[in-house]
Amino acid sequence: xxxxxxxxxTPLRIGNVxxxxxxxxxxxxxxxxxxHWAYAxxxxxxxxxxxxxGTGLIITGANFIxxxxxxxxxxxxxxxxxxxxxxxxxxxxxxxxxxxxxxKLFVQLTAGLGRSAIPAMILDNxxxxxxxxxxxxxxxxxxxxxxxxxxxxxxxxxxxCAMLAKMGGADGIEVHAxxxxxxxxxxxxxxxxxxxxxxxxxxxGRLRFPLAILKAxxxxxxxxxxxxxxxxxxxxxxxERHGILPGEDYPEMGRDIKEGLQFAKILTEAGYxxxxxxxxxxxxxxxxxxxxxxERGLYLPFAQKVKExxxxxxxxxxxxxxPELAAKAVNENLCDMVVLGRPLLADPDFVNKMRLDKEAxxxxxxxxxxxxxxxxxxxxxxxxxxxxxxxxxxxxAFTKAxxxxxxxxxxxxxxxxxxxxxxxxxxxxxxxxxxxxxLGGMYTWASVPEFKDDGKLLIxxxxxxxxxxNVHVSLKDExxxxxxxxxxxxxxxxxxxxxxxxxxxxxxxxxxxxxDVLKGEKHIDxxxxxxxxxxxxxxxxxxxxxQGKKTTxxxxxxxxxxxxxPADMNIQMIMELLEHYHTDIHLNAKLTKVEEGxxxxxxxxxxxxxxxxxxxxxxxxxxxxxxxxxxxTIAKDIYNIGDSSHPKDIMEGIWxxxxxxxxx
Numbered sequence: 212x213x214x215x216x217x218x219x220x221t222p223l224r225i226g227n228v229x230x231x232x233x234x235x236x237x238x239x240x241x242x243x244x245x246x247h248w249a250y251a252x253x254x255x256x257x258x259x260x261x262x263x264x265g266t267g268l269i270i271t272g273a274n275f276i277x278x279x280x281x282x283x284x285x286x287x288x289x290x291x292x293x294x295x296x297x298x299x300x301x302x303x304x305x306x307x308x309x310x311x312x313x314x315k316l317f318v319q320l321t322a323g324l325g326r327s328a329i330p331a332m333i334l335d336n337x338x339x340x341x342x343x344x345x346x347x348x349x350x351x352x353x354x355x356x357x358x359x360x361x362x363x364x365x366x367x368x369x370x371x372c373a374m375l376a377k378m379g380g381a382d383g384i385e386v387h388a389x390x391x392x393x394x395x396x397x398x399x400x401x402x403x404x405x406x407x408x409x410x411x412x413x414x415x416g417r418l419r420f421p422l423a424i425l426k427a428x429x430x431x432x433x434x435x436x437x438x439x440x441x442x443x444x445x446x447x448x449x450x451e452r453h454g455i456l457p458g459e460d461y462p463e464m465g466r467d468i469k470e471g472l473q474f475a476k477i478l479t480e481a482g483y484x485x486x487x488x489x490x491x492x493x494x495x496x497x498x499x500x501x502x503x504x505x506e507r508g509l510y511l512p513f514a515q516k517v518k519e520x521x522x523x524x525x526x527x528x529x530x531x532x533x534p535e536l537a538a539k540a541v542n543e544n545l546c547d548m549v550v551l552g553r554p555l556l557a558d559p560d561f562v563n564k565m566r567l568d569k570e571a572x573x574x575x576x577x578x579x580x581x582x583x584x585x586x587x588x589x590x591x592x593x594x595x596x597x598x599x600x601x602x603x604x605x606x607x608a609f610t611k612a613x614x615x616x617x618x619x620x621x622x623x624x625x626x627x628x629x630x631x632x633x634x635x636x637x638x639x640x641x642x643x644x645x646x647x648x649x650l651g652g653m654y655t656w657a658s659v660p661e662f663k664d665d666g667k668l669l670i671x672x673x674x675x676x677x678x679x680x681n682v683h684v685s686l687k688d689e690x691x692x693x694x695x696x697x698x699x700x701x702x703x704x705x706x707x708x709x710x711x712x713x714x715x716x717x718x719x720x721x722x723x724x725x726x727d728v729l730k731g732e733k734h735i736d737x738x739x740x741x742x743x744x745x746x747x748x749x750x751x752x753x754x755x756x757x758q759g760k761k762t763t764x765x766x767x768x769x770x771x772x773x774x775x776x777p778a779d780m781n782i783q784m785i786m787e788l789l790e791h792y793h794t795d796i797h798l799n800a801k802l803t804k805v806e807e808g809x810x811x812x813x814x815x816x817x818x819x820x821x822x823x824x825x826x827x828x829x830x831x832x833x834x835x836x837x838x839x840x841x842x843x844t845i846a847k848d849i850y851n852i853g854d855s856s857h858p859k860d861i862m863e864g865i866w867x868x869x870x871x872x873x874x875x
Contacts, residue, residue, distance in 0.1 A: 212565075212566055212567075212568060213538075213568065215535075215538045215542060216534065216538050216565060216566075218233070218538070218541045218542050219232060219233045219234065219537060219538055219541055219549070219565070220232045220233070220566060221233065223267075223524060223547060223548055224524075225268075225383065225437050225439060225484050225485045225523075225524055226383065226435060226436070226437030226438075226484040226485075227435045227437070228315055228382045228383055228437050230267040230268045230314075230315050230548075231267045231313050231314070232265070232266075232267040232562065233267065233541050233547065233548045233549055234265070234266050234267050234268070234537075234548070234549055234550075234551060234561075234562045235266065235267065235268035235269075235270055235487075235526055235548050235549070235550045235551070236258075236261050236266045236268065236269045236270055236550070236551060236552070236555050237270065237528045237550045237551060237552030237553075237555070238270045238271060238272050238273065238319045238385060238387070238441065238487075238552075239272050239552055239553075239556070239583065239593070240272030240273050240286075240287045240288055240587070240593075241254075241257065241272055241287055241556075241583070241593040241594075241602050242254040242257075242271070242272055242287045242288070242289055243257075243287070243592070243602070244285060244287070244289055245297060245301065247293050247294035247297045247298075248275075248278075248285060248289050248290040248293035248294065248298070249289055249293075249294060249297045249298040249300070249301040249302070250289055250298075250301045250302060250304075250305055251301070252304075252605070253602070253603070253604070253605065253606070254305070254602075255301065255304050255305045255308060256604040256605050257601070257602050257604055258271065258305055258308075258309060258316075259305070259308040259309060259312070260559045260604050261555050261559045262308070262309040262312040262313075262314035263312050263559070263560075264555070264558075264559040264560035264561060264562055264563050265560065265561075265562030265563035265565075265566060266314060266551070266555060266559075266561075266562050267314055267315065267548075267562075268314065268315050268316075268317060268548070269309050269314055269315070269316050269317070270317045270318075270319055270385050270487075270550075271316070271317070271318050271319050272287065272288065272319060273288050273319050273320070273321040273387045274288060274289045274290065274291060274318055274319060274320050274321065274372065274376075275288050275289070275290040275321060275323070276290075276291070276292070276320050276321065276322065276323075276365065276368040276369050276371075276372045277290070277292060277323075277364070277365065277368045278290050278292065278293060280323075280337065280339060280357070280361050280364065280365070281323045281324065281325075281328070281333065281337050281338075281339050281394070282333065282334040282335050282337040283324075283332055283333065283334065284331065284332050284333070284334055286332060287587070287593065288321070291371075291372040291375040291376065292368065292371065292372065292375075295375050298375060298379065299375055299378050299379040300379075301379075302318070302375075302376065302379030302380060302381065303379050303380045305379075305380075306379060306380025306381060306382075307380060310380070315382040315383070316380065316381050316382050317381060317382060317383040317384055317385050317437070317439065318373075318376040318379075318381040318383075318384050318385070319384065319385040319386075319387045319441070320369060320372050320373060320376070320384050320385070320386060320387060321387035321388070321393065321394075321395075322365055322369070322386075322387070322393070322394045322395040322420070322424070323339065323365070323393070323394035323395075324393055324394060325339065325340045325341070325354070325392070325393055325394030325395075325396075325397045326338075326340045326344050326345070326346055326347050326354050326392070326394075326397060326403065326493075327347050327391065327392045327393050327394075327492075327493040328346065328347075328348075329348060330346060330348055330349050330352055338352055338353065338354040338355065339354055339355055339356070339357050339361075339394070340354035340355070340356060340357070340394065340397055340403065341356060341357065341394075341397050341398045341403055341404040341405075341406055341410070341411070342356045342403060342404055342405040342406055342411075343355060343356050344397075344403060345451075347392070347451075347452065347493045347494065350452075356406070359408045359409070359410065362410055362420060365420075366420070366423045366424055366427050367427065369386075369424045369427055369428055370427040370428050370430065370431040370432075371431070373428040373431060373432050373436075373438075374431045374432055377432050377436060382437065383436060383437030383438065383439065383484070384428065384436075384437075384438055384439075385438075385439045385440065385441055385487060386421065386424055386425070386428075386438060386439070386440045386441065386483075387441050388440065388441035388442070388443075389421055389440060389441070389442050389443065389474065389478070390441040390442055390443040390489060390499070391441075391443060391489075391491060391492055391493060391499045392446070392465075392492035392493040392494060392499075393493075395420060395421060395424075396443065396492070398410060398411075398417055398420045398421075399417045399418060399420075399421065399466065399474065400417070400446065400465050400466055401417065402448070402464050402465055404417050414470075414473070415477075418474065418477060418478070421440065421478065422477075422478070422481050425438055425478075425481055425482055425483055426481075426482075429482060434482075437484045437485070438482070438483060438484055439483060439484055439485040439486065439487055439526070440478060440483045440485075440486055440487065441487045441489070442471075442474075442475065442478070442486045442487060442488055442489070442517075443466070443471070443488075443489050443490050443491060443492065443499070444466075444468055444471035444472070444475070444488055444489075444490055444513040444516065444517060445463065445465075445466060445467060445468050445471055445490045445491075445513065446463060446464070446465025446466045446467075446490075446491065446492040446494070446495065447463070447465070447490060447491050447492065447494075447495035447498045448463065448464040448465035448492055448494045448495055449461045449462075449464065449494075449495070450464060450494075451464075451494055452494055453494065453495075453787070454491070454492075454494060454495025454496070454497060454498060454783065454784075454787060455495060456784075456787055456788065456791055457505065457506070457509075459791065465492055465494070468513075468516065471517075472516060472517065472520050475517050475520055475521050476520050476521060479521040479522065479523045483523065484523055484524075485523050485524040485525070485526060485547075485548075486517060486521065486523065486524075486525055486526070487526040487527070487528075487550060488510060488513055488514045488517050488525055488526065488527045488546070489510050489513070489527065489528060489529060490509075490510055490513050490529075495783075496779065496780040496783055497780045497781070497783050497784035497787075499780070500580065500584060500778075500780045501529060501530055501578065501780075502578055502579070502580060502777075502778075502780060502781045502784050503577065503578040503579065503662050503663060503664075503665060504662045504753070504784050504785075504788065505529075505530060505578075506530070507530045507531075507533055507536055508529060508530060508531055508533075508536050508540065509529045509530060510527045510528060510529030511527060511529070511540055511545045511546065513527070514526075514527035514540075514545055514546040515544075515545045515546070518544065518545070518546065518547075524547040524548060525546050525547050525548075526546060526547065526548040526549075526550050527540070527545075527546040527548075527549070527550060528549075528550035528551065528552050530578060531549050531550065531551060531554070532551055532553070532554025532557070532561065532573075532575065532576050534565050534570050534573070537549045537565075553576040553578065553583060553595070554575075554576045556576065556582070556583060556594070556595040556598060556601045556602075557574050557575060557576040557577075557595050557597050557598050557601075558573050558574040558575075558576075558598065559601075560572075560573075561573055571672070571675045572672075572675065572676075572679070573672070574597055574598060574669075574672055575597070575665050575668040575669050575672060576595075576597070576665065577596060577597060577665045577666060577669060577861070578665055579596055579777070579781075579861075579862075580777060580778035580780060580781055581596040581777065581778065581860060581861070581862045582594045582595040582596035582597070582598075582601070582862050583595060583778075584778040584779070584780065585777060585778040596860075596861060596862035596865065597669060597861075597862075597865055599865065599866045599869040599870070600869075607869070607873065609633070609636075609637060609873040609874070610637075611637055611638045612637045612638050612639060612875065615638055615639055615640060616639050616640070616701035616702055616875065617639070617640045617642070617699070617700050617701045617702070618630075618631075618634045618639045618640065618641045618642070618700060618701065618702045618703075618704065618875070619642050619644065619696055619697065619699075619700035619702070619703045619704070620634075620641065620642065620643045620644065620703075620704045620706060621644050621690050621703065621704070621705050621706060621707055621838065622644075622645065622652060622705065622706035622707040622708055622853070622855065623643055623644075623645030623647070623649075623650040623651065623652055623684070623686075623706075624650075624651065624652020624653060624654055624706060624708050624853060624854070624864070625651075625652065625654050625669070625673070625853070625861050625864050625865055625868075626706040626852045626853025626854070626855075626864035626865065626867055626868045627643060627645070627652070627704070627706035627852075627853065627868070628643070628650060628673040628676070628677065629673075629864070629865045629868035629869055629872075630704050630706060630852060630868035630871065630872045631643045631677060631680075631682045632673065632676045632677070632680060632682075633868065633869055633872035633873055634872045634875060635680035635681065635682050636680065637872070637873070637875070639875070641680075641682045641683065642682075642683045642685065642696070642700075643677065643682050643683070643684045643685070644685045644688045644690050644696075645684070645685070645686050645687075645688065646687065646688060646689035646690075647686065647687070648686050648687050649686065650670060650673060650674055650677070650684070650686075651670040651673075652706075652708050653708055653709065653726070653832075653854070654666060654669075654670065654861060655670065656726050656729040656730055657729070657747075658670065659729040659730075659754075660729075660750065660753075660754040661754075661757075662753075662754070663750075690838070691838075692838065692841040692842050692845070697842050697845055697846050698845060698846070698847075700846065700847070701847055701848060702846075702847070702848045702849070702850070702875060703842065703846040703847075703848070703849045703850070704849075704850050704851075704852060704868075704871070704872075705836065705838060705839040705842075705849065705850070705851045705852070705855050706852050706853045706854075706855055706864075706868070707835045707836060707838055707839065707855040708835050708853065708854045708855055709832035709833055709834050709835050709854035709855070709858050710832060710833060710835050711724040711725065711726055711828065711830075711831075711832060711833075712828075712830045712831045712832055712833045713828060713830075714802075714830060716802055716803065716804065716805065717803075717804045717805065718804055718805030718806055719805055719828070721805045721806070721807060721826060722742070722805055722826035722827065722828050723825065723826065723827050723828070724827070724828050724829075725741075725747055725748070725751050725827055725828070725829040727827075728751065728755075728827055729751075733825075735755055735758075735760055735825045735827075736760075736824060736825065737760060737761060737824065738760065738761040738762075738763070738822070738823070738824045738825065739752075739755050739760055739761075739762055739763070739824075739825045739826075739827055740762075740763040740764075740765060740810060740821060740822075740823035740825065740826050740827070741762065741763065741764050741765070741827045741829055742765050742802050742810075742826065742827065742828050742829060742830060743764075743765075743766065743828065743829035743830040743831070744764045744765070744766030744768070744771040744772065744773075744796070744798075745766075745771075745772055745773075745774065745775060745829065745830075745831065746772055746775060746776070746777055747829045747831075748764055748766070748771075748827075748829035749764065749771055749772060749785050749789065750785070751827065751829060752764055752789060752792075752794050753785065753788050753789065753792065753794075756788075756789075756792035756794060757792075761793075762792065762794045762795070763794065763795040763796075763797070763821065763823070764789075764794060764795070764796050764797065765797045765800045765802060765810070765812055765821070766796070766797065766798050766799075766800060767799070767800065767801050768798065768799070769798055769799055770798065771785075771786070771789075771796065771798075772785070775860065797812065797814055797819075797821070799814060799815045800812040800813065800814035800815075800819070801813045801814075803818070805823075805826055808822065808823065808824055809821065809822055809823050810823045810826055831858060832854060832858040833858065834854055834855055834856065834857055834858060835854070835855060836851060836855045836856070839851045839855060850871055852864070852867040852868050852871060853867055853868065
């Protein structure tokens with residue numbers, strides 16, 4: 212182990228519980244549930260896998276403390292009170308498994324969703340909040356104010372559920388949360404709390420709810436039972452449903468740092484055993500769940516400020532899945548424990564790989580949200596874009612192949628590399644052929660912007676896996692239909708990718724493609740007009756704007772990113788970044804002609820001329836599958852995956868390859 216990593220592998224005490232190292236799994240609501248709202252075996256497997264991977268403290272995603280005041284649709288949040296017996300039984304299976312690997316378990320209990328509730332999650336119109344307000348996602352939905360009696364019921368429910376968690380083997384609980392704009396957090400914010408009872412009026416009134424929860428849990432479970440708090444130091448709310456970007460100077464409408472530090476002192480002096488510090492709210496959701504546009508370790512400055520005023524351990528997450536950054540955080544006393552959320556989805560063995568000096572084997576998180584929150588908002592099982600086994604550990608396990616085969620993979624993009632990796636792990640003899648002089652395919656160019664650096668790490672990880680697994684990689688090798696290797700292989704997998712779509716428009720020879728620009732083959736001087744307001748076009752506009760270029764987006768649809776949109780926190784940050792950089796946006800606008808220095812569009816039925824020194828086409832991609840069709844009758848066994856099958860995002864490409872090759 213590197214000397215600078217040693218501090219990460221020293222014990223830490225939270226209350227009376229000693230944790231073997233300085234890594235915690237971040238709470239993420241990814242549970243699969245039984246009929247009675249308890250953790251299903253799939254969830255038990257998922258959490259155990261992260262404990263097996265070396266993580267010292269496992270913090271579950273949120274557990275609802277009740278289902279009668281704010282009624283919830285069953286999704287991924289357990290509820291202990293639905294069937295206490297089954298809940299404790301299943302949690303005991305989980306805690307026993309986690310403890311067997313030397314890790315500890317804290318169960319996160321939530322007061323409720325409040326105005327941050329995704330409408331589809333709430334039943335019977337039971338939308339509640341501290342005071343009357345509107346829903347974060349749908350302003351037409353009204354939230355009623357909880358009665359004083361209902362608040363006291365919730366406090367009692369916290370104590371009961373904490374006791375059930377303790378009886379199920381949990382080592383502590385995390386209170387969810389004075390964080391992210393959920394129900395409990397809204398009680399603490401003057402912006403959302405206009406109550407006139409003991410749970411409002413002034414600062415101590417607004418803090419009474421989390422303080423009462425702490426007191427009730429300690430009374431029920433004992434003073435030595437650890438209770439920690441998920442805590443956002445600053446809300447970053449510019450106005451309802453609008454955040455404050457890094458570096459922007461707008462008045463804080465939620466909780467500012469000065470008030471946050473006061474809160475931290477009051478809450479810990481009252482007895483909270485640790486603070487899990489972050490920043491943001493649902494109104495600035497890209498702070499609470501940071502996309503790749505944010506800097507790595509973005510919460511460390513907030514954790515450091517909190518450490519200066521409290522005497523309990525401070526935990527923090529926020530794009531911390533980088534070994535050297537994690538070590539720096541603890542060595543420089545910026546925090547006491549590093550919380551890994553999405554990095555543990557990408558690689559459950561992150562901690563052990565660090566400990567064993569196998570950093571090159573750590574599969575990087577892309578901070579893309581595609582497999583986790585993107586799927587959650589579609590009410591689908593949460594997982595990970597780069598790790599198809601995440602949250603499906605038992606279902607997707609594979610064994611060595613009964614018969615060793617020679618497998619020829621044509622195309623070295625993510626789908627091709629994943630196909631090679633899985634095939635090699637199963638014991639096959641694998642050859643990967645790539646016509647360029649490097650692996651990565653089109654994803655190489657998608658990873659050019661600085662904010663997409665994690666994509667570069669993923670390509671580097673795959674390159675390392677190819678070497679470790681003895682995959683024969685042949686670069687600058689373009690296979691034609693008459694290549695003898697096609698006939699000789701037992702299996703041929705085409706992963707030949709895609710190319711930019713260029714519509715038949717007059718003057719298009721005067722335009723560039725997004726890839727031309729990302730490759731550096733075409734230079735943008737001062738002003739770029741981007742045709743296409745999908746994800747590629749929007750990210751390209753931001754990247755060019757960060758270089759000081761003026762940018763314009765022309766989009767046929769009535770909104771940007773209308774198809775293949777990323778998760779909501781990414782969308783919000785993209786839209787606010789485009790606003791910040793003063794990008795001109797033309798919607799319902801169809802390109803009709805390109806001339807030197809200008810373009811013509813049909814915008815809302817009118818022909819308009821737009822100044823355009825540089826025109827960039829970002830209208831999507833078309834499959835490059837001619838080779839596949841030419842050799843279908845030649846190969847013994849042939850498959851077409853990734854963009855070569857149909858244009859898709861990186862998650863679909865990787866998952867395609869995994870699903871196919873885990874059964875070949």
